[in-house]
Amino acid sequence: MSLFARLNGMLFGVILMCFLSNLITNIQESQNYLEEQLDSHSQDAATSLGLSLSNIIGLEDIAMIETTVNSIFDSGYYHSIKLYKIDGTPLVIREYPTQVEGIPNWFIALFPLNPPTNQTEINDGWRIVATMKIQSNPGLAYYQLWQMASNTFISSGIIFVLALITGWFLLRIILRPLNAMEEKANAIADKDFSPITMLPKARELRVVVEAFNRMAAALKRNFDEVSIYAEKMRQQAFMDILTGFGNKRSFMSKLALELESKKSGNSGVVGLFQLQGLQALNEKHGYQEADRHLKALSMKLKQSFSEHPQSSFFRLQGAEFAVIMPNTDIGILEQIQPLLNQALKQADTDVAGAFVRYQEGQQCGEVLAQLDNQISHSLQNGCQVSVASDERQATQRTDWHGVIDNILVNQRIHLVFQPITDKNKQVLYYETLTRFVDEQAKPLNTGDIFSAANRINQTMALDKAIFLQVLNTLKQSSQVTLSINLAGSSLADEAFQAFIFSELKQEEKLAKRLIIEVSETSANHFLVALKALVAGLKQSGAALSIDRFGTSFTSFSYIQSLKPDYLKIDGSYIRQLEQHKDNQFFLKTLVQIAHGIDTKVIAEHIETQAELDTAQELLVDGFQGYLVAKPGPLAN
The missing domain is CATH 3.30.70.270 (Reverse transcriptase/Diguanylate cyclase domain)
Incomplete structure (x- = not known):
């Protein structure tokens, strides 16, 4: 539970206690006041009626006595009036049941009114001849107590709600820097070292925010130094400094x-x-x-x-x-x-x-x-x-339009899958590899098909068909995660992005088992457009992988902006990895940087045991290649 929620809970509890204590105190004070009023009322009646009866009690005129008692009792304000001779013989007994309408029984049970019974002596001259006991009727008092309790509840409730709302807003304002610090802590974990610009007025919080900013600045320097050093070493080993091309x-x-x-x-x-x-x-x-x-x-x-x-x-x-x-x-x-x-x-x-x-x-x-x-x-x-x-x-391909149209119309796309495994040989996911066949079911050259599709502007149509087939495979195989390599030009297109997001929205469960792969060269070329794609993929639950990483001599900074889930190292760095210290240094540094932004590193084209062992020593997360497993159907 967040600190804001805890403080809100404490604030609610304190205000609720104040509300209840105020309500109960007011009711109890009113209850005591009404009981005192009932006591005073019955005592006054006893005194007045006693004086009236003193004048006629010696005549022993029972009718006159009853008439005098009834004149008081019939007002309805008394629960009972009882007149006894001095020897205890009852002369007049009048009782009226307590009737309370419109008041809940639980309220009466919680706050009972117990009017006292007042007694007076009636004299005939100097001689005490009778006693009288009077108890007031609490019915009207209950009604007044209920009305007072209802009004107090409403007024206190309004104050209670206003206090809660005011306290909530004040807490939001006071704790806003804490929210910024929480966001900054998560951002630092993703290697985003921008400072917190809003400094709180509270001294304690301001000190913490300033410490956060100093820490972020120090981490940024360290991260930049490691990245710059790794780039410099890679350039020295693989790049021509004059032209910026590979050597x-x-x-x-x-x-x-x-x-x-x-x-x-x-x-x-x-x-x-x-x-x-x-x-x-x-x-x-x-x-x-x-x-x-x-x-x-x-x-x-x-x-x-x-x-x-x-x-x-x-x-x-x-x-x-x-x-x-x-x-x-x-x-x-x-x-x-x-x-x-x-x-x-x-x-x-x-x-x-x-x-x-x-x-x-x-x-x-x-x-x-x-x-x-x-x-x-x-x-x-x-x-x-x-x-x-x-x-x-x-001679073999004179009409590429017809060939690719035939592939799309007749769905002559076959998918095979190559697993990527971790150091424990557990499958992380499967890479989808595309195969094409002609009318006679003979295989076509995959590179030729993609090249021709690019030349005649059919790449996006081909990518859509492959994407839909991969989704269909995910529906049929509920336990696997698949990656699909799509052209950067397709992924950067707004219409194609809308198509992907529409399909993923309809298949939300499938999105969590889908990885979109894009080559590093395409990622750099279409960086701005791909940022929108990444945001949509994260929202849908799909993952992003950068393929053939290391082929472009660009800064590592774009990794921070895209924050891919996987980086697949170009096979040129993995080939005979155990023999090349420069490649090992590059891979080790890249693993450190990638793990800092919660990105897994995949080594592809693993063909020898020595390459696999070296990659494992460098803490690479996943491995792909013919030594690990050959491409094939998912059943295998």
């Missing part, structure tokens, strides 16, 4: 991962660019001018691929640059090639460019040899971008 080591690791991926015919495009005459430029104008050309070329390359945020850029050595475009076919270069040729011609020196298509299962040496061959073609053609022909692609 040769990063390129070779990324390409090897793409070729060894084992994700249903993983494929893409790799490009190589060579700036000609760099050595001569360096000798003639100095290294600063040469660096300016290299930075200018890197910016032109990035601008040319701005519509493809999944692309990764690298500077290999000297004047060589490379780009890797996962899930991309040669056909998409038809859109890029003219713009790229135009951009490269604007460079101050010639730039040769070449693209080849890679396929899962190829060797790195084979792909690099094809690139070298295509670079030679580019040089021979006046540094025009050279693209290796892909006869299989050209």
Whole structure:
């Protein structure tokens, strides 16, 4: 129970006690007053009636005596009048039952009125000849007591309610800084170190708030220092400082991962660019001018691929640059090639460019040899971008619109699932992997399908179909949690977000077993739009996962803004993890930062026992790869 609730309870109890004590005290005082009035009333009547009877008691005229007694008794204000001779013989007995109408019995039982019986002696001269006893009727007194109690209850009740409301508002105002401190404590746990701006007037609370702010500032410095140091070490190990691209080591690791991926015919495009005459430029104008050309070329390359945020850029050595475009076919270069040729011609020196298509299962040496061959073609053609022909692609898929429409209309989408397990081999969740088949039920290349869908603006339609199929799987399998990797361009679209939230609202129980995955490159590219998505997912109960984390050399700060539930480390950091101290340091630091914001870290592409053991030593939370389990149906 919160402090505010406890104080409210105490305030309610105190005011209630005051209310009840005031009510009961007033009733009891009125009760005593009415009993005194009844006593005085009966005593006055006894005295008056005794004097009247003294004049006629010696005549022994019973009729006259009764008439005199009745004249008093018939007023209705007396419960009983009893006249006895001195020897105890009754002369006149009159009794009237106490009648109380409209007053609850419980009230009479709680506050009884006991009017005393007053007695007087009647004399005949100097001789006492009779005694008389009179008791007042409490009926009217009960009515007056009830009316007084009702009025007191109403007036005290109004004061009671007003006091409660006033006390509630005062407590809200006084304890508002405590609410801010509670929110700040939760924010600090999520690595949000912004200060509390509202300082309370109460000295004790102000001191606590100021201490909170100092603590938050110190924690922010520590967190920033760790993040900056980790980023710096990662950049030194994997990034070219001049251009901000990945270095040769990063390129070779990324390409090897793409070729060894084992994700249903993983494929893409790799490009190589060579700036000609760099050595001569360096000798003639100095290294600063040469660096300016290299930075200018890197910016032109990035601008040319701005519509493809999944692309990764690298500077290999000297004047060589490379780009890797996962899930991309040669056909998409038809859109890029003219713009790229135009951009490269604007460079101050010639730039040769070449693209080849890679396929899962190829060797790195084979792909690099094809690139070298295509670079030679580019040089021979006046540094025009050279693209290796892909006869299989050209002859097998001539109508991508028809292929994808057929997939959507006939639901030719098959789902398989690969588990992510913890160190105890307990399944955390299953990643959903998509497979496509044609009319003859023959498998299609997944990378080709997604690449073509992107080229003909069908990515969102494809993502919707996959999303609905995953929800249907969750309905059929009530014990599992599934993740689904969706395109960043789809997730950033307001209409697609509305579609997701609408479906999750209808299936609230399913939302808690759903994880939405988005790649790091997409998360950075669509960061502003994805913040709205994250807010909606948190509200519905669904989780967010950042896939292929580490492929972009960006600050860790965006993790704080998105606060994902999971971070999946790009497999290029996991490949031969036990042999690379830099990768181990990066992963260890990332685990510390992620755990600080209650985010779990997943290592994917675990293929060897050594990789698994090293990842476990670095306190990674989950593990995925062929060593852990192969993709398959949920039944397996």
